[in-house]
Amino acid sequence: MTASTTLTTPVITEQDFARFAEYFYRRTGILFEANKRYFVDKRLIDRINATQSGDFASYFRMLRLHPSGTETQILTNMMTVNETYFFREAYQFDCLTQHVLDEVLAYKQPGDPIRIWCMPCSTGEEAYSIAIHLMECWPKIDRYDVELLASDIDTAVLDSARNGIYSPRSVQGVTPARLSRYFQRLRNGNWQISEDLRHSVDFVRANLNKPEDLWRFSRIDVVFCRNLLIYFDDMSRRAAAQAFFQAMSPGAFICLGHSESMSRISGLFKVRKFGSTIVYQKPLFGETA
Template sequence: MNTQTVISKEDFAKFREFFYRKTGIQFDDNKRYFVDKRLLERIEATGSETFRNYFVNLRFQASGDELQQLVNAMTVNETYFFREEYQLKCLVTHMLDDLVRRKTDHSPIRIWSMPSSSGEEPYSIALYLLEYWKGIADWDVELIASDIDTSILRRARQGVYSPRSVHNLPPKLLEKYFARCSNGDYQLCDDLRQSVEFTRVNLMNPADLRGYRDFDVIFCRNLLIYFDDLSRRQAADTFFDALKPGGMICLGHSESMSRISSLFNVRKFPDAIVYQKPLEAR
């Protein structure tokens, strides 16, 4: 690494504003070490001599390839199977039954996992549906999983996980759906990997969101904590538009849609609190 390259306070402020406008993610001052380290790695990888040279190229590069590489470096992907399992239980014991009672056309149930990270969440949803939802034999399910990070999407499609990622899974499910690799990791079976469609989406880019409509359920857990109030409201509007009337969204345990937007109704099920698009909304 070029030890002569220094990210000044002014450089950090410029970069932070640029990255926020592109992604909605806000870096506080206490993230300086993390941001500087990733920036210096990208400056070195691109052969730029200074932050200024790198930043000019980043802003005006027509292809956007380096911006994507930077996004991949800056996003945090920390997850595991059956994380916040109470919401998965709520999905199969209450939410889906509530939704299918109102379906008159027997159209597929559409579920969106955003962000997907390395796939543990959408694959957990698929596992839970197969194992615990009695309606799975009668209904088609479309499971879409999206993330802004292209490198993490490649990992998700491969479906290979460390022992830590699968530590919450019951042994019988681990044996049923995974094969042990020679290095000790676990490979998810082909059928489950093919049941999820992975796509790249930036919630702050309207062009990315075309076609993301008519979802019955959205899982967006532990993403909005990285946004400021304005970006959270924008994300809430996006999810509202993406849901069918009566559709529901699950947030992370420390997140509350009620503090972000008044568009949704609060639904209190025995297992979890979720947020519902009003039936009369369009």
């Protein structure tokens, strides 16, 4: 006769939550406050059970000491929010092609590429939206080499972005003309963006909180970092602003989400206003913010 086994739900105490929140903050710059307890606890319990760790202490020890960092990446993928859609806040794309790129070209030498960086890129909608907008709305696109870089801390969404497959709900804001031109309807009802567009964006993993992840991001001319800094505290925001500043060319621009303000974060950038659109510019050599 064998004894029955009773499965119990691991308990996450306030001290456990605080230890994990501090660990995750140091690794990502994202701060989980007490109002995120349910969100965080549920995912921690899922991973404790999936790894058969038994309790938080054992799981947290494995998380911190695991040499490959695989479990930390899995948990990071679960903890980050990836909500986006095509042509979100499209007025900034209009500003890009009507104003920003002309100013960028003023400090370029013949043959220099134009480098645009989307961070975080989530499942790719923003980066692909920029590529489509450039092709449709910037007459000079054929005369310049435009490099589109897109990065995220979440490896799962990067795989999804590279595949470029979207549900009908994901593309509901895309016009029928654009669907016909840039997407292929799949048998299951989903849509896949064209192969040419998939090859036009370089999707790479990068943690903005880790300088060693940012070596490839240099001489950047335009940054789209929308609705990321709202998840950071003041110290992490200032560190992010410094990281962007170092990656950008003098005269380059950064676009933030409509509820974000670089002026409240850092004095490194100049405020620029084109119509009703506010963007931020790294001063040229000899200029001050």
